[in-house]
Amino acid sequence: MASRPLKAVTCVIGGKAVDKKVKISLIAHAPARRCESRARARPARKGAPLRKNDRRGSGKFRANAALTCSPPGVDDRALSWRRYMRIDGSARLVGITALTAFAALGCAQEGDQKGDTSSTGTPYEEPPEPSVDLGRNIQRTALTVDLETKTATAVIDLASSQMSTGASFEAAGLEIVSVSNAQGPLKWALAQGQLDIGVPKNLGSATVTIEYTFKEQAQFQGLMAKGSTLVWPYFCGNLFPCHSDPADGTTFELTVTGAPAGMTTVHPVAIGIDAPSYQIAWATGSYTKLDLGTTFQGVKVVAHYLPGGEADAQKGTAALLDVMNFYEQTLGGYPFGGEAGAVAVDWGPTAYGGMEHHPYWHVSTIAMGDPWIQAHEAAHGWFGGGVRPACWEDFVLSEGTVSYLEARAIAAVMGADEGTKLWTHYQSRLNTAMAGAASKIAWPEGCGEVDILKDQLFGDIAYMKGAFFFRALEAKIGTSKLDPSLKAFFLKYKGRAARFSELLDIVKSVGGYDATACATAWLRSEAVPAEQVCP
Ligand SMILES: [Zn+2]
Incomplete structure (x- = not known):
């Protein structure tokens, strides 16, 4: 830090307002939200990543924010407001928390004699150093997004851990502004697209708050130029701190503001059961809503x-x-x-x-x-979203099952002729896929080894071989046994991750048929079985 300009602030100390001049700098990791109760503020962590174009510490900025340095609970609004500031002529956004942080540092010196305490009066413990733990499950992701400034806050609940004081997230497309928990700032590091945080040991789940900026991405890799988002399969780190591993589901809450005038952003306010990270999205545009009616349920x-x-x-x-x-x-x-x-x-x-x-x-x-596309995407509410694949190798659990269900739904509601037309279309897609260069294996062995894009598992082999496998299974056991099997599977695994083999287990226990050999022939062999009925 080359220089820090002095800034006049008002500290609330012992209930009294005290005017002070404090040194302010632009840094993301300084202690915030402490003025009175935590006597000695820690210095900013060393080694915080300094990115290209990051001019923090240059001291060349103007801020129009009125700072109030207050103990927690006195005026938290002052700590959460954001302001644009002009730094060396280029507009950049920083959290006012960062400014308040050094204000807090200045204020804290007033009460230096009290010793280290937390805001609750208990001894304050230094937050742990950031460490790697990608396996720590994300339970809840609450996102507040401002489209105008491309800034966001993620409040993330992590599974409790007896041992770990780390948590890691994919964050390749993000710039991190701050990381904190209810007690104050946490230490973090961002390298090679991974955000590592030091999380104090906690008996229950740990909550961390991550403030960050995001940016527009290439097509289908995050926020797109035309205003919608798509992060499947592993681009969630371009939009929010996440785990793209489909096994790790999370609930979501989402608030999006800052749509351009005349436009609205369509998004769920919440996803109440665990869903894969690729499920959350928004779309901004000049939307008109059609009401299509209400289902039986x-x-x-x-x-x-x-x-x-x-x-x-x-x-x-x-x-x-x-x-x-x-x-x-x-x-x-x-x-x-x-x-x-x-x-x-x-x-x-x-x-x-x-x-x-x-x-x-x-x-x-x-x-x-296209009603077929609509029926397809709708079915993902049950398979692919409602029950998510535990591994990318289980992709057929999503797309194979959904392609089959699409055909069933279309035949049921649009008539047998439309259903036949759809299966004819599927046959030509299967033929084209079989003539292609990609692997003909729809359901690879293993878990977490395949790269679904680079290894071309994302393709019509999984969709169409999957659909035809279920059609052959239906031909063998009938819808009277297949449908209750699919339902039992969905109800058992709703909000959870499952293997494709676990669906076969339910077909066996509920439908009374061991489909392993048929599934192996259709999904784990290069060829398309000659028989259209499972043996
Ligand atoms: Zn699909």
């Missing part, structure tokens, strides 16, 4: 379309209420709240498809009028 089905998209939205979602009713009755109640539906998103002129961002799944504008 009380879920309001909706669609959001962009200007010029009304006709496509009407066409694509004409059967959606019936489709949702089919899934509810076949598989069990919809798991992601009382409202669900499609959101049109501009993915450009060639990207045809959708993404299972339940409860508001995204469908590209050019596919919005």
